[in-house]
Every structure is written in structure tokens, then in C-alpha cells.
Amino acid sequence: MLVPISWLKDYVDIDVPVESLAERLTVAGLEVAHIRYIGLPQQKVPGLQMPRSDHLVWDRDKILLGRIVEVKAHPQADRLVLAMVDYGGAEPEQCVTGATNLFGYKDQGEINPPIWSAFAMEGATVWDGHSDKAKRMTLKGKELRGIYNKSMVCSEKELGISDEHEGVIVMDHDDSYIAGAPLADVLGDALLDIEFTPNLARCFSIIGVAREVAALLDVELRYPSFNFLAEGEPIAGQVDIEIREPELNPRFTLTLLRDTQVKPSPFWLQHRLKLIGQRPRNNIVDVTNYLTFELGQPMHAFDYDKLVERAGGRPTIITRLPEPGEQLETLDDVLRDLGVEAILVADTAGALSLGGVIGGGETEISETTRNVLLEAAAWNNIGIRKTIKEQRVHTEASTRFSRGVHPSQAILGCGRGIELMRQLGGGAVATGVLDHYPRPPETVTVNLPIERVNRLLGMEVTLEAAADVLRRLEFEVELIGDVIRATAPDHRLDISSDEVVGQADLLEEIARVIGYDSIPNSIMADEMPPQWENTTVIIEERIRDILVGQGLYEVISYRFTSRESEAMLVPAGARSSPPEGDYVQIANPAASERDVLRKTLLINMLESAVNNARYQPSQQLFEVGKVYLGRGDLLPEEPLHLGILLTGSRDEPWWQGAEASADMDFYDLKGVVESLLAGLHIDDYSIQRGSHSSFHPGRSADLYINRERIGSFGELHPEVAARFKLTAPKVICGEIQVAPLIQQHQRLHTIMPLHTTPAVLEDIALVVNADLAAGEVEAVIRQAGGRLLKDVRLFDVYTGDQIPPGKKSLAYALTYQDDNRTLTDKNATKIRRKIIGAARHRLKAELRA
Amino acid sequence: MSNPIEQIRGEALQSLASVTDSETLAAWRGKFLGRRGAVGKLFGQIGSLPQAERAAFGQQVNALQAELDAAFDARETLIQSQAMARDLEEGDIDISLPARPRRRGGLHPSTRTHREFQAIWADMGFHVYQSRDVEEDELNFSLLNLPPHHPARDMQDTFYTADSRVLLRTHTSPGQIRAMRELGAGGSKPIRVILPGMCYRQEQITARSEIQFTQVEGLAIGRNIRMSDLKGTIAEFAKRMYSPEAKVRFRASYFPFTEPSMEVDVECFLCGGEGCRVCKYTGWLEIAGSGMVHPTVLRNGGYDPSEWSGFAFGMGPERITMLKHGIQDIRYFWSNDLRFLQQF
Numbered sequence A: 001m002l003v004p005i006s007w008l009k010d011y012v013d014i015d016v017p018v019e020s021l022a023e024r025l026t027v028a029g030l031e032v033a034h035i036r037y038i039g040l041p042q043q044k045v046p047g048l049q050m051p052r053s054d055h056l057v058w059d060r061d062k063i064l065l066g067r068i069v070e071v072k073a074h075p076q077a078d079r080l081v082l083a084m085v086d087y088g089g090a091e092p093e094q095c096v097t098g099a100t101n102l103f104g105y106k107d108q109g110e111i112n113p114p115i116w117s118a119f120a121m122e123g124a125t126v127w128d129g130h131s132d133k134a135k136r137m138t139l140k141g142k143e144l145r146g147i148y149n150k151s152m153v154c155s156e157k158e159l160g161i162s163d164e165h166e167g168v169i170v171m172d173h174d175d176s177y178i179a180g181a182p183l184a185d186v187l188g189d190a191l192l193d194i195e196f197t198p199n200l201a202r203c204f205s206i207i208g209v210a211r212e213v214a215a216l217l218d219v220e221l222r223y224p225s226f227n228f229l230a231e232g233e234p235i236a237g238q239v240d241i242e243i244r245e246p247e248l249n250p251r252f253t254l255t256l257l258r259d260t261q262v263k264p265s266p267f268w269l270q271h272r273l274k275l276i277g278q279r280p281r282n283n284i285v286d287v288t289n290y291l292t293f294e295l296g297q298p299m300h301a302f303d304y305d306k307l308v309e310r311a312g313g314r315p316t317i318i319t320r321l322p323e324p325g326e327q328l329e330t331l332d333d334v335l336r337d338l339g340v341e342a343i344l345v346a347d348t349a350g351a352l353s354l355g356g357v358i359g360g361g362e363t364e365i366s367e368t369t370r371n372v373l374l375e376a377a378a379w380n381n382i383g384i385r386k387t388i389k390e391q392r393v394h395t396e397a398s399t400r401f402s403r404g405v406h407p408s409q410a411i412l413g414c415g416r417g418i419e420l421m422r423q424l425g426g427g428a429v430a431t432g433v434l435d436h437y438p439r440p441p442e443t444v445t446v447n448l449p450i451e452r453v454n455r456l457l458g459m460e461v462t463l464e465a466a467a468d469v470l471r472r473l474e475f476e477v478e479l480i481g482d483v484i485r486a487t488a489p490d491h492r493l494d495i496s497s498d499e500v501v502g503q504a505d506l507l508e509e510i511a512r513v514i515g516y517d518s519i520p521n522s523i524m525a526d527e528m529p530p531q532w533e534n535t536t537v538i539i540e541e542r543i544r545d546i547l548v549g550q551g552l553y554e555v556i557s558y559r560f561t562s563r564e565s566e567a568m569l570v571p572a573g574a575r576s577s578p579p580e581g582d583y584v585q586i587a588n589p590a591a592s593e594r595d596v597l598r599k600t601l602l603i604n605m606l607e608s609a610v611n612n613a614r615y616q617p618s619q620q621l622f623e624v625g626k627v628y629l630g631r632g633d634l635l636p637e638e639p640l641h642l643g644i645l646l647t648g649s650r651d652e653p654w655w656q657g658a659e660a661s662a663d664m665d666f667y668d669l670k671g672v673v674e675s676l677l678a679g680l681h682i683d684d685y686s687i688q689r690g691s692h693s694s695f696h697p698g699r700s701a702d703l704y705i706n707r708e709r710i711g712s713f714g715e716l717h718p719e720v721a722a723r724f725k726l727t728a729p730k731v732i733c734g735e736i737q738v739a740p741l742i743q744q745h746q747r748l749h750t751i752m753p754l755h756t757t758p759a760v761l762e763d764i765a766l767v768v769n770a771d772l773a774a775g776e777v778e779a780v781i782r783q784a785g786g787r788l789l790k791d792v793r794l795f796d797v798y799t800g801d802q803i804p805p806g807k808k809s810l811a812y813a814l815t816y817q818d819d820n821r822t823l824t825d826k827n828a829t830k831i832r833r834k835i836i837g838a839a840r841h842r843l844k845a846e847l848r849a
Numbered sequence B: 001m002s003n004p005i006e007q008i009r010g011e012a013l014q015s016l017a018s019v020t021d022s023e024t025l026a027a028w029r030g031k032f033l034g035r036r037g038a039v040g041k042l043f044g045q046i047g048s049l050p051q052a053e054r055a056a057f058g059q060q061v062n063a064l065q066a067e068l069d070a071a072f073d074a075r076e077t078l079i080q081s082q083a084m085a086r087d088l089e090e091g092d093i094d095i096s097l098p099a100r101p102r103r104r105g106g107l108h109p110s111t112r113t114h115r116e117f118q119a120i121w122a123d124m125g126f127h128v129y130q131s132r133d134v135e136e137d138e139l140n141f142s143l144l145n146l147p148p149h150h151p152a153r154d155m156q157d158t159f160y161t162a163d164s165r166v167l168l169r170t171h172t173s174p175g176q177i178r179a180m181r182e183l184g185a186g187g188s189k190p191i192r193v194i195l196p197g198m199c200y201r202q203e204q205i206t207a208r209s210e211i212q213f214t215q216v217e218g219l220a221i222g223r224n225i226r227m228s229d230l231k232g233t234i235a236e237f238a239k240r241m242y243s244p245e246a247k248v249r250f251r252a253s254y255f256p257f258t259e260p261s262m263e264v265d266v267e268c269f270l271c272g273g274e275g276c277r278v279c280k281y282t283g284w285l286e287i288a289g290s291g292m293v294h295p296t297v298l299r300n301g302g303y304d305p306s307e308w309s310g311f312a313f314g315m316g317p318e319r320i321t322m323l324k325h326g327i328q329d330i331r332y333f334w335s336n337d338l339r340f341l342q343q344f
């Protein structure tokens, strides 16, 4: 909300620079997002940084308050006139202007009552009113259609007040005006753009802000008068009120002004509305808008005669729920179907307006309105929120009512509103206010021991200081021993009657006004909770470190996907592979391709590979993140998974071309997986032929821990790869559950002693059937080799001319070592014989010559 | 006939003088000092000599062997030092040629920032408590003092699931309730935890807003937790995270689950508080929302708010990462673009 300082000063004296005020408000929770200056210079306050404003600063000697004495015709141009301006100099200055709003005064002689405008002398800098962009210009004397001109009367645009450039500023006469006074003293201003958090509903008006300013600066708050001069017939008898839903409409008040005249508002009112971004309409409607902003009490004005006409006599205003199928055309020219979430202001003939939100067209104020019925009501904020949601309509009224306006304000608005209307349009106000108030809010009183303030703030605040803050905020305060008994003022709905919560509410007010910076910084002196380690987090991070150490980059993906995307992982005719579970369906997705939560990381990995492929043909990625599996409970399971993807060349291309490397394949990923398991000291695992349908059935594997399959990896199934256009280079990827890794990792693994006895190294090559798994061969070798066989390393796999067809040769480097003594050749030969024997016997292997 | 010893000596020393590389040197050694070399042959002749000459001849051959050994060592040293000198002289490579690429790998920037946070908070006695992403409306809102239709619900656009009681958490705060209930033992034990994790909001994806983002929430509950403790603890965090001189400012604010509530600003570390584009010329950067745990929230976590108090804070690691690295576009974080990830 925009808050003009000039307006604020009606209610509170401000003796600090506007920049300091903005800072003070911001720190107290009324965040000033921006200060808009009008004509006044930005001040530099020590210790305060502000964005530099590039607004127009009005030269106090050259931009002046001027009285337009007379307007004469331009001798040579119909579309120009000569304004004779008294700016305090010896003679009035003649200004050539095309301002259409002065044409009416042309050749009428001396203008009376006087009108005032903004006068800029030669040398003054103003905005170029004809330029679309912000462009400064400095006034210089020159001829305009034959008449020398060196100064001007200014439009709002030329002075940076608004975008208006239709005519010049024309101000109503005010006895305090002096021709030649600096304009900055009259129209110079600063607007605070304040953002209100939901708890500050009470501040959502100029008076609301003034109240805070008064409390923060510890100065007096001057309320405007809420009384009105009533000379007409009593209102009772001229209109009735019937509230059918008191929960939604706790209060409804009406006042009536007869024989008034609808016309444009005076300059001061129009100016204020324009400053805060409102368009002036007429004196009646402008007053309702003015009060919305001044007091925070939105109002509505009806044409009373139209109500009488509709009722065929004395009207009854009824607030009620809509009838099924009921419609209302509102002031924004929308014909609305009224649902269940609305409360109507109606009469016996039908709906008049959407209560607390927007008026209806039929009974609105027009130029011919003579009698005005003014409504000031209170509405349940949740009801209004529902209406806003259902009708998708936001107005200044609904914004305020939806945050909460205390019903006490209605009667104030009524009085001030009808009196302003009377002053501006004339007429007679009916005696009394018709006030139906079925649901007054409870008065909240909170007992706050000062000890509690001190204990929770961590500082000594005296009883008197705390009480003073609350008094400044208009609480009624009574001191009973060391307890502050505070009753909330009648503009606040945010103080809880729950004792502890109410105390917190008051505590916040005390801390806020004293200033958070006066609370000391302390170190917690409270009992330290037991310290514990989160193993899950430690191992999760360890997994990341191991993978990064192998040259992989960590990615973090959107957890959103679609069924269609994940279906792309399943080759035609195949069954989808685990994880099984229902999708978590998003009811209001950001996009249709993100309408469920993922059940697998593979999609994310593949999409990342596709996106990166343009720039990085060689990729090594992993993600550790949750997947979401519905299992029939209210909340899904959220297991952590690990996804890994490798693609492209094993080494990056280099200038020694001979070393250009081959593309990564299954064995690279197997290496990553086994290094990870080794890094976690998990040795009780097995890798078996793959069963996951997204992978090439012959070039993939499943990882088992404790006989349970915890993941799969391998070359992407060619059909899946084709769908993602990831056929070349091949993509190798996999997904592993993290929980079993965390469970199985050994934090306390035993280190083997470092023996100094010499090892005996030996190579053997075994010729076996080509389809025999190398893993089986190794298992047989290890078993036969026993304790003394320390290491088995396959270093060659051969098929070809030198061995029979259907066979392959596996060459192993074997290491024999006895921990305690030197092995003799004889010992080694014995082990070797056992190995060869077992291989022959169990694998039908032949020793390769 | 000349003395064969002298002859071999002359021949050996002469040929050694022309040896300039280690291979020739090795050959020389074999020829003269090897088992079947010239000196060895001389030893072999000893037996065929008359008894009286044997000792003298033997001494001479021994002396010759010693002399040639010494000459060999000297020559070897010379050749090695010459080779070293030559290598130093001629063995230059073009060190400006590109390096052999190594695979470096890297953590996601978000993980990096989370680790920094976790390390600092662990030092201060706050441990990681992990909570769930898909959450009950009740925990995400109602139990945090955000009943249905509360105006503050407007501040958060929520992703709901097909079951309207279930949503994607909009903040890590529902973890507060879970932590209190799980670790508080019916409101009888103090707690200090941080709750990191992914949160979700139904927003337009732009350079400045994302539908998912990470948060780190902190929670301390005890019998005597004060607002001054909150200030002191956050100031300490800022010192460790930003700089030992980091200035911190606390502004009143509003969060339904804390009261009093405050925003925490740290002096802009990019301009030192002088004002720059990033801090919008205010000299301050917003780093956290915080406050004293609302009595209603304490109650919902099982604590008696007239006896227990606590503070909570929430921070956005992505924002801090963006500030630290001058990242202009929040969409980089989940784009998984290696060109981004490789810069950390």
C-alpha cells in the first residue's frame, strides 16, 4: 500500500527524515519496499543505505506556487492560451500553454475564486511532458507562435507527480497559499510503499500506519473527527436492516444523506486518491474510497431513490446467502453466477452487491443521484476469502475484509463518511445511524507477568517500560503487582484470548517497539540435548563422496514426472520393473508432464543425459534422491535411491591421439558399483544376471545383498535408448536402493595385518566353454586355492584360432602367500595342482598350453 | 713377451677412456671384469704357473682387478652425470600443451551448501533430522498454527495430491512437529535439530522462482530458550558462514508458527554494506526467517508452552549459493546441466 507522508502527517507529527522513518517501520515489521519521492530531495542518513532515486527534485527557487490570475486568448493560435501567473514577482508572468483545462477561463477576466497551479521559471528542470520516456528538460526562453515565453505552468507529468498531461495542475484556493512559495512545500511528498504481512491487517490504512508511527516514535496520534452534523429526519423509518447470517456479517450500519449534489471532488481529495493510485470519480464514490484507505473501513454508497423504487416504498437491506442460481451484475460489468461462498447485500427485490467485495451496477451512484444511503459493515474474513476464491475478484474492499477489519470501525466509517459527503456535496444527514450489531467480538484481556517477558526475551524490561509500549499501542493497561493486565484496543483482532498465546502476542509487540536490536545476543544456557549421530546422513554423504571420487557429477532433478515419461522406460510387451507402488498424483500440477512424483530416478538420469548430450558427449552422473511409492497408506513411502549413468568415452579426448579411449560399457558401471560397495565395506553381495526390463537383458545385472535384489544396472535396452535418441554412444545406467547400503555398510571393519613373507606369483590360463560365466570360474579357483591364495586377477579373455571353437581362454594372475612363513615352490605347486584339478573336475576346464 | 697383466691393463684402460654410454660400459665390464672376462682368465692362469710365481702373480691380478673396478666406478659416475646433464640440457617438453584430462567429479552446489550448513550447526549442537516430502495438510499447516482459510496460507501456493489431506510440503516446518513428537518424549526433553530438505510450491518457474527448492530449518526447544539466544545463535552462524565480522540485523516479521517472528539480514558480503545491485543498494541481504516457536506449535508438539520455549529458523540454501557465486538464474539448480555443475 502506498502511504503519502503528507497524508500521514494529518494524524501524527513526524520529526525524523522519511528515510529514517522507513527504516524504523521496516525493522518493526512494516516493510517499506520502496520510497517514491515527489519533488523533495532524497536525504542521506548516516548509517542507512538506500537505492538512489532518480526522481525530479523541484528547485525551490524556480518551481513555485503560482496563482493563475487570468487566461487570455493567444492572438495567433486557437489551441494555445496565455496564462497570466502571479508567482510573487512584480508583474504576473505570461505563460503560453496548450492546457485544455484552462480554456474554460479564456477571456473571462480575473479568475475568482482564485485557482492555483505549479509555476516553473526559466532555468527550472522538469520532465519533458511530450516524451514517452523519462527525459529531463530545462526551460529556456523562446517564441511560441509569435509570443516570447520563458516559463510555464506545469502538468502533473512534468513534475513527476503522475502520468497526467492532459492539462496543467489546477488547485482549489486555500487561504494559506502564497504566490511564489516553493511548490515543494505544498505538493512535495514522499510515498512509502509498505508491504503488510497477514498479522498486520490493522495497519492496512493510513491511520493504521499512523498508529504504528505514533507508537514507534512515541508521539501523539490525532484521529480525525468521526462525528457528523445531522439535521435531517431520523434514519429509522426510512430504511430497515435484516441480517440473516450474523456469523458472516457481524455488523451492518447505514446512514442517509438527502439532497446532496454529485460532482467532481475538490483538488485535495482527488490529489490524495491519485497519489495512491486510485481514479477519482465523484465526490460520493471518492469519499467511500478515501475511507477505505484512510481508516481501512471499506464503504459502499447506494442511490437511495433507486432502492425506494425497487422496494416500492421503504427499502429493507437484507444480508443473506445467494438463492440457488442467483446472479448479480457487479460494478466491473461482470454478470456473476453466485455460488455458495458469497454473502449478498440485497433488498426485497433482489441482490444489490457482493457483501464486502464489490457493488452492483443497478443501485450505484450516478450524476443524478440526490439521496445517498451509506453502508459501513463488518464481514467475516474467512467468508470473504472464500468469496474471493470462488468469484476470482480482488478489490480494495475484499483485500481488507479478507484480512480482517474489526467491526468497531464500521460506525466510525459511517460517521466520518457521511460528514465528508455532506461537506463536499451539501444536503442534510438523517439523524442517527441504523446499526445492527449481532456479533460483537469479545474484548480480549491478557495477563502478562513481567517475569515472563524477561525470561522469554532474555533481557530486563521494566514493568513500566513494557506497560508504556502497550499504552502507546492503545492497549488499556492496568498493573497488578508484577503483572501487566492489558486489554486490546478495539481495532485489533489479532490478540488471542488464550492466555499463553495472548502473552506471546503482547511479547511480540513489546519486543517490536522496543526494537529487536536492543535485545542482547546470548549463547544458549539451556540444557544440551543428548548428542547423536544420524547414520543415514553420514552414509548418504559417504556415497556421494565415493562417487565424486570416481569422477562422477552429482545431479539433483525435479521430483515431478509423468506416467507417460516413466512408461518410456518399458520396452513394448515387457513388464515394468520395480519399484512397485502407486504414483503420488498431483492434483494441481505445474504442467501435465509433471503431474506425478517419480517412482524411479532413471527417467531423470536419462533426461539429463539427453539435455547434456548437445554439449557433453561423455557424461558420468549420479543422483541420490527420494522416490515416492504409494502403498495404500495415507502417505507414500519415500525411499532414497541412487541413480548412476555413464555414457561416452572412458577418457576425454586428448592431443595424444593414440590414447583416444573407447566408449564406456557395462564393466565401467560394474566398476563404479563395486568401488562403491568396497568404499562402504560391504563385501557380502552378489551380482547376477540382470532382470530389469529397461536394460539389455544380456548386458545388465542385478545387485543382491542378503539375497535381496536391491538394484539393477546395465546397458540401456536398445528400444528404450532409441526412444530417448541415446543409441550412440551407449548409455549405461542403474538404480540402487540406498537403505540396504546404509544397513549393510560396516562402520567397524577389521584391517588385515601387513605380512612381510614373500608372495609367489603365477599365471594360469584355463580353457572353458564360451558360455561359462567368468564369475563361476573365479569362484572355483578361490575355493580350491584356499587360505593361501591371496588374490585372483583375470588379465585376459581370449577366443580365437588358437583354441577350439565354442571355447574361451581365461588367464589369471594368482598370488599365493602364507602369512607366517615363506612359501616354497613345492607349496605353490601343490596349490596350483589343486586349482587345476578343481577346474578340470568342476568346470571341465583344460589348462591352456 | 710383454707382461700379460700390463697388456690387459693398458688395453682395458685405453678402451674405457672411449666409453661414453652405459651399454658400452656394461659390455666393457663383461669383457674385462666378467666371470669369463680378461681378468678372470688371468686368475685362471694362476694354477698353471710355477708354485713360486703364483703368489706374486695373484697379487698383481688382484691389484689389476681392484684398479679396473675403481676405473669402472669412476667411469660409471661420469657417464651418469653426463647423462643427467644431457637430460637437464635437452629433455625439455612443451609444458604449454594441454594436460591429460582427469575425471574430477563434483558435488551438486546445493549439497555443498547443505554440508556447510550442517557442519556449522553440528558444531553448535544441532543434529540433522530428516522428515518427509509428501506430508499431511494438518502437519504442513494446521498444526503449525495455519488453520484452513488462514490468510497466511495465501503466502504459499501448495501442490496438493489426489487426496486433499495430503500435499507436498511447502516448507520444512512440518518436520518441527515430527521432531518434537519423536524426540521430545511427550514434551519432556530438550531438542536441537536442523531439518534440511526439498520443499515445493506451485509457482511459475522463472529465473527467480522454482517449483521445488531446498530449505534448512532449525529448531531448539528447552525450558529456558530466550529470544536473545535466537539472536546470538543466528549471529554466530552468520559469523561462521559469511565472515567473522558479519553484521546481522533482525527485523520484525510474521510467520504463523513463530511469535515473535523476525527476518534476519546479514550485511551484504558482496559490497561490505556499501550498497550494490545484489543487495538492491540497501547494504543488507535477507538470509533467514526466524522466531520464537509459537505456543500453539509447542502445544501441538506435545510441550506445555507455559514451561517450555524454543526458537526456529529457516534458510534457503539456493539463495545463499546464488549470492555467493553470482548465479542469476535459479533454474540452473535442477537443470542438471554439466556446464553448470562442472563450475563448482
Ligand SMILES: [Zn+2]
Pocket (backbone or CB within 6 Å): B268, B269, B270, B271, B272, B273, B274, B275, B276, B277, B278, B279, B280, B281, B283, B284
Ligand atoms: Zn551489496
